[in-house]
Amino acid sequence: MKSDQAAVLSELHTLRDFIRWTLSEFNRHQVFFGHGHSEAWDEASQLVLNAVDLPWDTNPAVLDARLTQSEKERVLSFVSQRVHARKPLPYITGEAWFMGLPFTVDERVLIPRSPIAQLIDTAFEPWLRPGPVGRILDLCTGSGCIGIACAYAFEEAEVDLADISADALEVARQNIDRHMLADRVRACQGDLFDAVQGTTYDLIVSNPPYVDADDLAQMPAEYHHEPSLALGSGPDGLDITRRILRQAADHLNPEGLLVVEVGNSEVHLMQSMPELPLIWVELEQGGNGVFVITAEELRAHADLL
Template sequence: MKSDQAAVISELHTLRDFMRWALSEFSRHQVFFGHGHAEAWDEASQLVLNAVDLPWDTNPAVLDGRLTQAEKARVVDFVSQRTLERKPLPYITGEAWFMGLPFNVDERVLIPRSPVAELIAAGFEPWLRPGPVNRILDLCTGSGCIGIACAYAFEEAEVDLADISTDALEVAQANIARHALEDRVRACQGDLFAAVEGETYDLIVSNPPYVDADDLASMPEEYGHEPALALGSGPDGLDITRRILQMAAQHLTPEGLLVVEVGNSEVHLMQSLPELPLVWVELEQGGNGIFVITAEELRAHADLL
């Protein structure tokens, strides 16, 4: 492998050369794309540009510029991490984008990719009651991307980011600082609502662990770099979601709203709680498995939970 890398460094010269080579390596090693770009060329471009400290929207004229030996070595290292170690691109670059916002990420947190972004952009209409939103909880926050995006969408709201993982909250705290939101956003550690005991919110949003045992066992290697604590949730993927449903009403204002993503475990939830009036969101931008339910409905159907 070292001899192959030496040949690459010797024979390739421009950014365009290395992008083409990265594309070939992706194909040769059959890497999985699911943590950033759906297209191999887009991922190859971002990987190479990031390795030489250039932004993704760099002027295309730069692509024929020659690299230094040190830059070539860094590109080769990045491609090696992506293909041989199967490390997702955001973990290599240390950054992911969510709703057009940059976030610090590493292997302590999931890589942001939630379709909840579509609901945030719409202000959670038509499900969220009219009027000001004063307090928001991002439960199982990970990197903090959902809660921080909500802070941008609701400029007057105070936002709590809750997670059981102290490692994840270190990343979330770094993202709070990165977006200069310390005055409105705080990180809270604890097991689900134990992190915010006694607090109530107009809006609770959660992207909890929801992968069922079968899906967890068959996931591509890239997912092995993400924290297991943030992925699996029992045989049907709903262990944590059931707990959220049982406790959420206590932490919602009378007209509050709960929004939860459960992905492919949607089918399991519909089968196990068929009488619970969950509204399943139809997503225009792709994705599935997001439900909404009001505090009033949760309280009215507490016997089902």
């Protein structure tokens, strides 16, 4: 291994050289891409550029620039973490992007990738009632990316980021400060709605743990770096989602809306609650398992929950 590293350090010189070599290492070790990039070339480029403190949109003319010895060694360190430890790139760099916004991440939180971004981009139309939005809850917030993105989309709203994990909320607070939103966004610790007792919302958005036991056992190694608390939720992946459905109406204003992502566990939810009038959102940019339901419908069908 040391001889291979020595050859790389002595024979490769430019950013382009190292991006190509990184791409080969990805292919050689069959790494899995599921945390921000679907293309090996894109991730190889970002890894190398980040290792030498260059932004992802660096002018391509720079790719023929030569690296210093310390920069080469840093690239090798990043690649080793990615291909041997199977660590997702955002955990190596400490940063992930969601809806064009940068977020601080580490292994205390999931890496942002929710298709709920597509709904935020359209301000949850046509499901959210017209008019001003006063208060939003991001339940099971993790890094805070969904709630913070909502704060950008609804500039008049106050946003609560709730999570049971104190470690996750430390990261969320870093992101609140990073985006300078402390005047409108707060972090609240507790088990689901225990974190926000006595508060009601126009909009509740949640990307809770929803991976069922079978899927959890078969996930690629990269996912095992993410907190297990934020992934699994019982045999069918719906333990937490059922609790959210039972309790959400008490925390929604009369015309409020609940939005939840359950991923592949949507099949289990459809089978277990076929009469509940969930609206499954068609996601034009890909993804699945996001439903919406109004406060009115939740109250009308409380007997099903």
